[in-house]
Amino acid sequence: MSQPISALNADACPLLPPEAVALVDQFNTALSRLTAMETRYPRLADELATQRETLTLAHAELTASHYRVGFLGTTAAGKSTTFNNVLGVTPENAPAKSGTGLATTATITRLQRNAPGKENSLTVTFLTTEEYEHKRHILTEACEFPPGKPDHELLRDLEAARDRIARGDAKLKPGDVENLRLLIESRRDFSSEISPSAKTQKIGYADRAHWLNHATPSVPGKTRLLSNALLTFETDKIPITLELLDLPGLGASRLDTELTIEYLPRLNGVLIFVNAIQLADTNVQDILMHMRTIFKDGWAKRVWIVLTKFGALTEAHIDPDKNWFYDVAESLRAHGALMSNVFIVDNPFHRDSIVDPGSMPKRFFLGRSVDDPKYRQNVEFRPLFEQVIADGGIKNLREFLTRRLAGIVGEELRAGTQNKLRSVTARLDYLEESEKRRAEMSDEQREQARDCRNAVRDLIDQLKRRPAEYQQAVRELATKFEAIMQKTIPDTVWPGMDFEAIRQEFPALTRSLDRTSQIARQDILQSMQTKITQALRGLPTVAVSGGDSPLEAWERLSMEDARGGDWFHWFPAFGDGDLLERMEASGASLSEFNGDSMREVMQTKVQLVASSTVHAIRTRLRDQLTLLYRDLSTLVTN
Numbered sequence: 160m161s162q163p164i165s166a167l168n169a170d171a172c173p174l175l176p177p178e179a180v181a182l183v184d185q186f187n188t189a190l191s192r193l194t195a196m197e198t199r200y201p202r203l204a205d206e207l208a209t210q211r212e213t214l215t216l217a218h219a220e221l222t223a224s225h226y227r228v229g230f231l232g233t234t235a236a237g238k239s240t241t242f243n244n245v246l247g248v249t250p251e252n253a254p255a256k257s258g259t260g261l262a263t264t265a266t267i268t269r270l271q272r273n274a275p276g277k278e279n280s281l282t283v284t285f286l287t288t289e290e291y292e293h294k295r296h297i298l299t300e301a302c303e304f305p306p307g308k309p310d311h312e313l314l315r316d317l318e319a320a321r322d323r324i325a326r327g328d329a330k331l332k333p334g335d336v337e338n339l340r341l342l343i344e345s346r347r348d349f350s351s352e353i354s355p356s357a358k359t360q361k362i363g364y365a366d367r368a369h370w371l372n373h374a375t376p377s378v379p380g381k382t383r384l385l386s387n388a389l390l391t392f393e394t395d396k397i398p399i400t401l402e403l404l405d406l407p408g409l410g411a412s413r414l415d416t417e418l419t420i421e422y423l424p425r426l427n428g429v430l431i432f433v434n435a436i437q438l439a440d441t442n443v444q445d446i447l448m449h450m451r452t453i454f455k456d457g458w459a460k461r462v463w464i465v466l467t468k469f470g471a472l473t474e475a476h477i478d479p480d481k482n483w484f485y486d487v488a489e490s491l492r493a494h495g496a497l498m499s500n501v502f503i504v505d506n507p508f509h510r511d512s513i514v515d516p517g518s519m520p521k522r523f524f525l526g527r528s529v530d531d532p533k534y535r536q537n538v539e540f541r542p543l544f545e546q547v548i549a550d551g552g553i554k555n556l557r558e559f560l561t562r563r564l565a566g567i568v569g570e571e572l573r574a575g576t577q578n579k580l581r582s583v584t585a586r587l588d589y590l591e592e593s594e595k596r597r598a599e600m601s602d603e604q605r606e607q608a609r610d611c612r613n614a615v616r617d618l619i620d621q622l623k624r625r626p627a628e629y630q631q632a633v634r635e636l637a638t639k640f641e642a643i644m645q646k647t648i649p650d651t652v653w654p655g656m657d658f659e660a661i662r663q664e665f666p667a668l669t670r671s672l673d674r675t676s677q678i679a680r681q682d683i684l685q686s687m688q689t690k691i692t693q694a695l696r697g698l699p700t701v702a703v704s705g706g707d708s709p710l711e712a713w714e715r716l717s718m719e720d721a722r723g724g725d726w727f728h729w730f731p732a733f734g735d736g737d738l739l740e741r742m743e744a745s746g747a748s749l750s751e752f753n754g755d756s757m758r759e760v761m762q763t764k765v766q767l768v769a770s771s772t773v774h775a776i777r778t779r780l781r782d783q784l785t786l787l788y789r790d791l792s793t794l795v796t797n
Contacts (some may be wrong), residue, residue, distance in 0.1 A: 164211075164218040166190060174400060179573050185580045188212055192587055203590060206793065209619050210583050217579045223427075226404035226568045231419055232432030233443060240506045241432065242405070245395050245557045251322060254367070254390050255277050255405055256491045267387040267422060268371055268405040269453060279364040281371075282389045285352045290386055291342075294415045298339035301413035301533040302331060310343045332531045334412030337377070345383035352384050364390075398556060398565045420446070424453050428461045428568040435466040435503070436476065436483070438490050439651055447496075457495055460571045465556065469505040469547050486666070499540065502556045509551025593793045596702065605795060607699035612791035614698055618691060620745060622781040629773055632686075634678050637769040643675050644668065644761060647753075656754030668761070669733040680730060681721070684776050688717045691780065703790040712790075716783045731771045733764060 166187045169180050193214060233239045240253040246253070254270055288295065299306065302320050304313060320336045336358065352358060362370055367390065370382050399404060400619060406422060407415035418556050423429070431452060433443050449461075452459040464485070476483035546555045600608070647668045648656075656664070695710045706712030 164190065164215055167218070167221060169412045173224055174226065174569060175221065175573075177571075182221060182573065182576055182580065185577075185584075186214070186217055189580055189583050189587070193583070194242075196587060196590065197411060200590070200594060202278060202796065203594075203793065206586075206590060206789075210586055213579050213583050217576050217583075219520045220572055220576045220579075223301060226400055226427045226565050226572065227402050227404060227425065228428040228430065228564060228568060229404045229406050229423070229426045230430050230432065231406040231446065232436065232465075232467075233437065236432040236434050236437075237506055238432040241404070241465065241467060241504055241553070241556070242403075244506060244509050244553045245553070246392075246394055247557075248394075254392050266371060266382070266385040267407070267418070269387060269389045270397075270403045270405065271389065271391050272399050272401070273393040274399075277391065277393070277394070279393060280389075280391045281362040281364050281367050283360050283362055283370055283390070284386045285354075285358045285360070285384050286386045287357050287383075288353055288355050288356075291346065291353050291384070293441070294418075295339075295342060297414050298335055301335040302339055310347070314340060328360050332412050335414060338412060338414050341377070341379050341383050344379035345381070348379050349381050349384060352381055355657050357386060368517060388598075396561055398561065400569075401560075401565045415502050420449055423449055427572050428463075430465055432465045432467055435469050435472060438464075438466065438487055445758035454730070457575065458570050459500060460567055462496070463500050463502065463559075464496065465502045465504060467506070469503050469552070470507055498543075501543065502549045502559070504552035504556060505547055506551055508547060509553045512550040564649070589790070590793065593790070597794050600794070606703070608701045608791055608794040610703050611698050612788060612795055614694070615709060615788045615791060618694055619781055619784050619788060622777050622784070629777060632683055632773045633766075633769045636683065637765050638773060639675055639679055640672055640765040640769060641762075642764070644758075652757045656757070658752055660792050661752075661754065661757045665757075672733040672765075672768075676730070676772065680754075680772050680776065684720065684779075685775060687776060687780055688720070691784070692717070701791065701794070703787060709791070710789050712787060713783070716786070720779060720783065730775055731768045733768060 167183050169175065169183055172180075172183060175182065193210055196203070197211075198208070227797050230238055230242060242255050243250070243253040248254070255268070274281060289516075294305070299308065302317070304316065308316075317336055317340055320331055321333075324331050324333055324336065346353060367388075370385070371388055404426065405425065406419045431443065431446060431450075437443065450462045451458050472483060487501075488498070491498070543552065543555075546552045597605075648664055692710065692713060695713050700708045703709060703712050705715050
């Protein structure tokens, strides 16, 4: 249920610049109109509740006291060390304790700049009863225990879960098993901290490490029951309008990953910290997908990628046949990101620049200067490379946080708020117009609208099923992929390939397959859209949102989908930049992994991508038809 909201004035919107105060008037007008319609049209309660939820989001954006930007990344990516270097603080005074290679907390830590003269402070907020149960549910499910199992039985059965891990069961993560034990035992020992309403406690800043970093990792304690922590810190390195949120590491445990993903919609922007040689890590790719879902077309101005540990690159990464710069650029483009979204840092380089500043301009990387042709050919990366050689890239990242980040996020946030208000206004316009039409409709026209609604419902039902034509589309797409595989690496070549040969050929193969996939999915989309168009062509002319008839509205939606948009992130890809490196790093013997083994892997991937692509298109078409169905329902529902 949406929280109550009321009319606003400019004083209630501290982040809103004078030139944007018109948003307040637009919000108040939309709210007043919505409230009146809720009274006038009770039968539209569900539709109007959806619009109120949108206005509630706009209200939160307009009244925010800070822009909220998250810091997140994979475990041991150097996030905390980089953050401390950006702030220019000593380890003793740093807000964030650098990790030890393991995730040190599942607590979201919020950092705000202190007003001048105020002491640094720490305030912790404990889990509510609902939040505790949710956290417990995540861990119980991750450990594959049935829901509703009592605490004493869970604690008893954890030993069996540990035995499964010891026997090599990859489904369970040790971190989840241990976290479930610690959560239950902490609730048992400190039950008074959990209540229906969140409890807060002020802590001395000097004690922050104990509260935020689990000084005794295997011992239950109050720190296990935290929802979030607020640090206020005196610094001139971040603007007063910015709140930075240090989120748990991705991939360390299911709990860390899910809590981070659930928190993402509350953020206005995100900096993702990634080890430079692990950009293709599945956790990173998943988080980029979530970013595109949340921020949609504006995500490229809300998400930045910080590639850390640049000094860990080897000669192999800049080899012409396997060029790290090219792989990074391709991976970013696949997600619609720009090179302006990227920072490269190396904390040891930064440390050296402080210890011996004069050495940095002369510094070489892998025996090459910044003028080396291998670096010069990567024009997009050259400025970043020069910055990381100069001081580890910290100055560039610090300047971005201090001078530019809040302005960029603020502009995008206001644009998002504007879009929400326009969307609500347009929907209210349509609903009022549909009510007028409904009141004037004859019995025959109402019957026509009902016929249109039922026809659209039948099309939706067809898309929910899996008739033979969709299975045929999957087979045809898989056949196209097989042909590309045969053309790139003929069947006669696979058996003779060893692991090193596979490493050389894999990138080119996946690029060819992904290019084919992009073309083929447009063909499949157009074919399915055409069949729906033909089915709608004979329907009566009943005006709906976006057109004077269901057909006209559908054709408009089809044109928008053909141009792309944020829904394209639903499509899977073949590319996986460090798949083979992960196989090597796993410690498994690869002596028997040959071309035949890799071909089996790729054949499985072909079926998966083909099936997932057709499913994504069917899901999109169903969603678009549901919009038509909803509009038609407003005309005929009593």
